[in-house]
Amino acid sequence: MSRLVVGDLAFEVRESARRKTLEITVDRDGELIIATPKGTDAQLLHDFVAEKRYWIYQKLAQKAESQRRLPRKEFVNGEGFLYLGRSYRLKRIASDDQEAPLKLVAGRFQLREDALTDARAHFIRWYSDRASAWLTAWVKEHAQRMGVEPTGVKVQDLGYRWGSCGKGNRVYFHWKTILLPRHIAEYVVVHELVHLMEPHHTPAFWRLMERAMSDYEQRKAWLARHGIEVEGV
Secondary structure (H helix, E strand, C coil): CCEEEECCCCEEEEEEECCCCEEECCCCCCCCEEECCCCCHHHHHHHHHHHHHHHHHHHHHHHHHHHHCCCCCCCCCEEEEEEEEHHHHHHEEEECCCCCCCEECCCCEEEEEHHHHHHHHHHHHHHHHHHHHHHHHHHHHHHHCCCCCCEEEEEEECCCCCECCHHEEEEEEEEHHHHHHHHHHHHHHHHHHCHHHHHHCCCHHHHHHHHHHHHHHHHHHHHHHHHHHHCCC
């Protein structure tokens, strides 16, 4: 393991005798890694970085944006909470006015006063339940159209990822996916279903994406730019 510096970019170099190609990744903390076949010429590494420089800067900018701290919700009257791309205002109500701790009624989230101390947990549970039903329906529809067979859908906290494809062809989605506009959440669904055919983001993967969703590039760009603005709770 060694270091490579090209201009203002510093990389951790990871050599492998089994690797045949060069690959650059930006890890969770924004560190740059270049994976390379063992014994690769230093000039070739420099040239590869130079060729990918614009892409690297884009990824670093996206990573910095994704780690920007968003304000925590305060659960006060009139505060906005997203659901499928639309903001709904919060109304706190008396504890005996509704059976459920949290409901969406007539365009407002209604939160019981006695549920305030656990408001975040109630919102995450509400979002997760809706996400499970909504995403399962869209997975079923697109899977039939695309000719793939996911074994199940699971909604949970995936950290910085919107979705993932796990062992046994099960697809996973972040509960925050239900906060996205409908057409963007649908992009996340199709993206994970394409992974059932191609596990990596190869050129073949993006060709399959285009076949499954002709305007995927616009949806992908929106998610990359605005995904961080989708506040959770």
